[in-house]
Amino acid sequence: MYSFIKSSLQWKLILMITCIVILVVITIGSFSYYKSARAIESDAQRFSNQILKQATLNLTRYINDNEQFFQTLAVSQDFQDWTRIAPGDSYGNYSKLKDMENRVISPYISYHQETLSIILYNENGNEIVYRNGIWDAVLNTKFSFQAVGIMEKMIENGRIQSFVELRSDYRNSNGEPIQLPILTYVQKLFYSDHPVYLAVDISLMPTQQILNEIELGRNGQALITDAEGMVISAPDIKKINTQLELSVMAKMGNNASGYLYDKDNVQMIVYQSIPKVNWKVIVFVPYKDLAQRIIEIRNWTIAIALASLISAIVLVYLVSHSITKRIKLLRRTISTTKLGRFDIRTDVKGTDEVADLAETYNLLLDRIDDSIHLLAESKMVQQQAVLSALQSQINSHFLYNALESINAMANLAGHQQIRKSTIALSNMLRYTSNYKESLVTLEDEISHIGDYMKIMDNLYPGELEFHFQIESEIAQSACLKACLQPFVENCIKHGYEMTGEKLRVAISAYRYEHDNIRVDIEDDGTGISDEKLSEIREALHQVRTEQEFLQLSRVGMLNVHYRLRTYYPHHSHAGIRVERVSEGGGTRVSVIFPKKMKEE
Template sequence: MWNRLFNKKSSVQRKILVSFLGLIIFPLGLFSYASMSVSKETIRKKEISSSLKTLELIADKLNIMASDLTAISNLYFANSSLYDLLKPPQGLGIYEENAKKDFLIKTMINYKYAYTWMDYNTTLFGKNGFELHTYYEGRKIGLDSIKNEPWYAEVVKANSGIVWVSDPSPKLIPTVDDDHFVSAVRILKDFESGTMLGIFLISVSESFLYKQYGNAVQDYEQVLLIDDKGIVISAPDKKMIGQAISSFGERTNKLADESGHFTTKVNKRNMLITYDSVGKTGWKIIAYTPLKELYADIGKIERLTILLFLSVLAISILVSYFIARRLSIPIQRLFTSMKKVEMGNLSERSDVTGEDEIGELARKFNRMVSRIEDLRDRVSAEQEMKRKTEFRALQSQINTHFLYNTLASIRSMLMIDPPEKVDAIIVALVRLLKKTLTEKGEFIPIAEEMDNLRNYIRIQEARQHEHLRVVFEVDEQIMHLKTLKLLLQPIVENAIFHGIEPKPTPGTVLIQGELSDNKVWFRIRDDGVGYSGFPPSDTELDITELVLEQSAGMGLRNIRDRIRLHYGAGGELSVISRSEGGTDVVLSIPAIMDPEELKL
């Protein structure tokens, strides 16, 4: 495409327009692209920073919750009344046991009111069958029913340390009043013997966890809370709870650091992932931000930028076209003038004006054409003068040669022929000279050339007596066409003097003329001895150049020079030696009725 728009044959206007547009579009497009890239990266960094700060605040809040739950757990862990209830049945009486149980229930309620910002529930299981829940008074669940849970062995192994467990057991759901919850679990031991007395759980519902972060994120963001095993423990979509984070296409090795961010595809959508850690629990809170929504404002900026770009481009094209046209029109006008001069119109002058380089070029062009026109006229005049001078020289040479031969013939006739015959020959000579030596012009009708040739042949027949016979076979349709004066007489003269006269027997000269392919063809054929130095051959030979190099070919050289002078490449002359003897001189010239046709 570029080659079509900007190649060697392109107009100047197109080249200027393409150059201007290239200088405008490329920097403008590069600037727009760089601006959009910088804006995207800036928004991305700001979103990452903002998201990480939000997650850090949520993590701090969850750490506070974990600390408070740990503190509550410690209160229970240090309560001696609790241990009295968990000891074997023989430790207390029925009355005393109920009294301590009521006291423990009141204590649990008081602890709960002490941390009113948290919505938590307490569960206590004793190996002696004692069981107590904050707000649950239904059927006993029993410690044995939860011993088979996978986290139980981990809690026992922790040796009174807190273990965070998500959804410890479906059987505990009635004690929390929620489908999903997390619990801080620890065992209770006898301080004196170290014997395990029971297990203690402080649970918070998933809905309470969600409240800690649900209002802190954007509508288009999704936040997940996962435990140290990569299991979702809280999410806006409750169906995701309990599933492994890896099932969403996320690898846990990407979440190895305390906090960070990365970009990935989730359900074929490009997402920005930011995360932070809840140090007290080992949890991680993860925020998913769709890049499409993140760059929503960028989309508006992009559309505005594209609109501005197209507007500037349209204006640039109009301005560039106007400038290119203003610059190229003078050049096109000057080019048109040059084409006219190239076609031969030297009267053309450029009308381009101005004080710039193009105006100066136009003025120099006009001066150059004027000088060329003057030189043409001068050369034309000189050529015309030279042509006339050459023609007079050729004519003088032809006439001198012709008169010499003719007068020699008359001198011979005076000795042997009667005066009447000599007088007739002299009359024929006078008529011939009268027509050939006038300044009438270089071109005459072929009919007149034939009359001149017949007068010349009368003289030669009188001189040769019965030794010469001349036959004319000239087509009448060429008689009105024009030819050069004295074009055929030197050829016939050569045929007589160099072909027939040296022949011991009578000879014949055949003069033919016809029209073919818009050319006039003349053939002068003799059956004489031919030119000296050319032995007989079994085939016809073109001996034109060899004859013209001999002194005997001077008349033919003059004919050829005159043909070239007036007809250029349109005229031809050839000399052919025939196998049966004799010579043919073939001449072709353009078929014209007016010499002016040769200038077209």
């Protein structure tokens, strides 16, 4: 069994990946359960804080709005006018209450219906009560501010004070007494000879609704307490005005917000303070709710781990079989390649790395096959080049001697034109037959064109006009030998010799695209037709092999273009460009190559 697995890549992969999957599943499952059990408390505390922040924000807005309304009412002109009403003036009391109702009270109560009643009490005996009829809770008609006992509880500091109590002096629509948690704002003011009291009763039922919206566990509960730990508001109305446990109060201390664990009651406690009023919103979450979540996580983790393990084993088998099957096919192809068979290709399907590898190997075989053919062709080209060079050396030696003889005879006969043409032709022959150097300076190449022009000027006296414009800074730049003269020759052949009219040839060399040199050979002949121009441009864009190059019938434009593209394979601008000078005629041939010194 061991030897079988050792010799099979497929079973190695199955065994190795299965072990890895089992290890990963067990590790992740155990770690997930362990971390979940440890992190559940911190997560619950974080989520509780987020919920409490929103609840605290709503309670703060609720308290701020009530205090702002109280202050607005206390400084209103209608209230100040009421403080100056004589005792027993029932009409005046009623009239000012209506003014306050229309201008201040009604606009506020329309948006804050939790305001139950507003009491105005003057120590001179005047007392008036505004009752909000929107709620199913109306203050008793026999209510007396002096008898309710709030005056005795107030501290003489002149500020707004608040009291929270379970009050029984409210009646429902049937006239039956009901108990309500009431928040009372009260302030003692001095607007007349007698102190006056302004009190506003606000229902705490909206705060109970805010607390009910806090959902933390099935058995969790939320409370609002004051600074002394007295419960101000709770979903369970019976807990209002009850004292929070002293042990819990001691653990919270003076901290504005925080988190603690109550071991005695096995519960988590999260609390946060409400600004301005020193109230606290406290949430109690029994630990059994948290433990229930941990158990659910554990059960789900085990179930998912088992399902993942079974699925992973099946997938591992399928994937490993798919990979190894194609690798075996690729292996057979490689084995045939070792035997020298480069014509056999592997047929591996798919779009993954194995398929890419097979495709790349097929491409490699194609390139090796092409390289073998190109190498054979290169050997033939090299042999032909050596033979041509040797033959050219023999022919050149004979021509040198013949031209020297003609030169001597022309000198003896006094024929200076023949002598100049002979010397120019001899210079051109020496220039082109020197195979030791394929690169010359641009200045040497222009001088070679000058020798050609001397011969043409003797052949067609007064019919040809030549102009040169060469930038001095590029005169010593490296240039392929004999790459310009063929185009000057074409100007004369397709210009003057075709029409018999005088021809002007302009040669200009300049910097092009920063790092290139461009030489323009331009004539003012009849020009070139659209069909011929398209044919030439298409031929220049074709990619030719060495064998196709050797089969070119003439040494001309395609020859020079091939030499430039071969010598500068990494320069996209190198090569020949042909264009018409104008609609009236003229042709421009541009030779472009990189700017480099000959030493480079």
